[in-house]
Amino acid sequence: MRRPQRRALAKQSRAKDGDEIRLLEAWIDAGKPLPGTKPPPPSEESSAANARARARDVVAKAAAGDYSDYGASTRFDELPLSKKTKDALRKAGYKEMSEIQRAALPHALCGHDVLGAAKTGSGKTLAFVIPVIEKLYREKWSQEDGVGCIILSPTNDLAGQIWEVVRKVGKHHNFSGGAIVKRTGIEQEKERINSLNILVCTPGRLVQHFDETPNFDCSNLQILVLDEADQILDKNFKSQVDIILSQIPKARQTLLFSATQTKSVKDLARVSLKNPEYISVHEQASTATPDNLEQCAMIVPLEQKLNMLWSFIKRHLKSKILVFLSSVKQVKFVYEIFKKLRPGIPLKCMHGRMKYEVQQAIVAEFSESTSVLFSTDIFSRGLDIGNVDWVVQVYLCLKN
Numbered sequence: 001m002r003r004p005q006r007r008a009l010a011k012q013s014r015a016k017d018g019d020e021i022r023l024l025e026a027w028i029d030a031g032k033p034l035p036g037t038k039p040p041p042p043s044e045e046s047s048a049a050n051a052r053a054r055a056r057d058v059v060a061k062a063a064a065g066d067y068s069d070y071g072a073s074t075r076f077d078e079l080p081l082s083k084k085t086k087d088a089l090r091k092a093g094y095k096e097m098s099e100i101q102r103a104a105l106p107h108a109l110c111g112h113d114v115l116g117a118a119k120t121g122s123g124k125t126l127a128f129v130i131p132v133i134e135k136l137y138r139e140k141w142s143q144e145d146g147v148g149c150i151i152l153s154p155t156n157d158l159a160g161q162i163w164e165v166v167r168k169v170g171k172h173h174n175f176s177g178g179a180i181v182k183r184t185g186i187e188q189e190k191e192r193i194n195s196l197n198i199l200v201c202t203p204g205r206l207v208q209h210f211d212e213t214p215n216f217d218c219s220n221l222q223i224l225v226l227d228e229a230d231q232i233l234d235k236n237f238k239s240q241v242d243i244i245l246s247q248i249p250k251a252r253q254t255l256l257f258s259a260t261q262t263k264s265v266k267d268l269a270r271v272s273l274k275n276p277e278y279i280s281v282h283e284q285a286s287t288a289t290p291d292n293l294e295q296c297a298m299i300v301p302l303e304q305k306l307n308m309l310w311s312f313i314k315r316h317l318k319s320k321i322l323v324f325l326s327s328v329k330q331v332k333f334v335y336e337i338f339k340k341l342r343p344g345i346p347l348k349c350m351h352g353r354m355k356y357e358v359q360q361a362i363v364a365e366f367s368e369s370t371s372v373l374f375s376t377d378i379f380s381r382g383l384d385i386g387n388v389d390w391v392v393q394v395y396l397c398l399k400n
């Protein structure tokens, strides 16, 4: 008896999705922003209660066929998004959009290619994760359709972090996906990669699958995202990115995000952007770092550097400190010596020769506790760790 009931429910839910998709498509088309437009500054008059009422009104009107322009929205619930996505965003505590999200989401939702730049920590991840999920939802993507989206990240850690955001925002949808990183082992990945809809991975790992996984197929790809695009497009990843681009369809949506915007015509031609929207929300800012970040430099004779670092740590025993060193050898050396000297604060170290699971455990511990983490630059891009008091670059290259 149960099975027919379940089938009937599934049918009902598909029909509901179909109605919602038709409404979203009509709304997206009717209310889309004109190419090249930016949202006006948000008005300060409205209270949270007013804003919620306005969002309800917008959605009710859309259901009645009166589609509003959504390019000036300030809240996620004013956008033409599926109920499943809106519910997940609300549960995760996301209500008001950040500046880059306000500027990029309306263009990305209506299918434009986007080249977005905004300071680190400004919310770029949601600005590409939401359009990815919505596009696949509106395309009624399912496991049988295979890989629908690839999100490229320069590091495994960042890929893992992006995947967590995809999971959070897509938790009421039925897409499959995962962070294709060293953690799982290539053989296990090969068995399931063709059934994943959203892949978050480094260029290197993806190329390995193109080389080694029989029948690995991305010919249906709908959307390609490059996070930290400036780094993915630089010479270190060039050969890998070229292979990836040769294996995916040119007719797709492409979203590029980073803290600084690449304007190199060559780069943009490589990724075949079509009439991209250039969105740069912190153009006037003098640095790509947040305004409340204070930065200073000290010139210290080489032979004094470790003493100076030791004194710094001893004077900040109640702080969370991230120390960047320039090689695995240095990280191991400084960590071992300082550990023996017992500064009075827990010490940790991390570098690319450690297993991925060990790195993840160290990041998790560091996120939770007051401690000092010595690391190479594997840790330098895009990771979201709260409450870090100090970042110390011990061997700063002054030329750069």
Ligand SMILES: Nc1ncnc2c1ncn2[C@@H]1O[C@H](COP(=O)(O)OP(=O)(O)OP(=O)(O)O)[C@@H](O)[C@H]1O
Pocket (backbone or CB within 6 Å): 093, 094, 095, 096, 097, 098, 101, 118, 119, 120, 121, 122, 123, 124, 125, 126, 258, 259, 381, 382, 383, 384
């Ligand atoms: N609209 C929002 N409301 C509240 N918090 C948000 C919003 N958007 C993003 N955040 C939070 O802000 C933090 C930084 O977001 P995110 O990692 O996406 O920034 P980023 O611009 O990608 O930074 P980076 O350049 O360092 O990768 C995260 O903790 C995220 O959950």
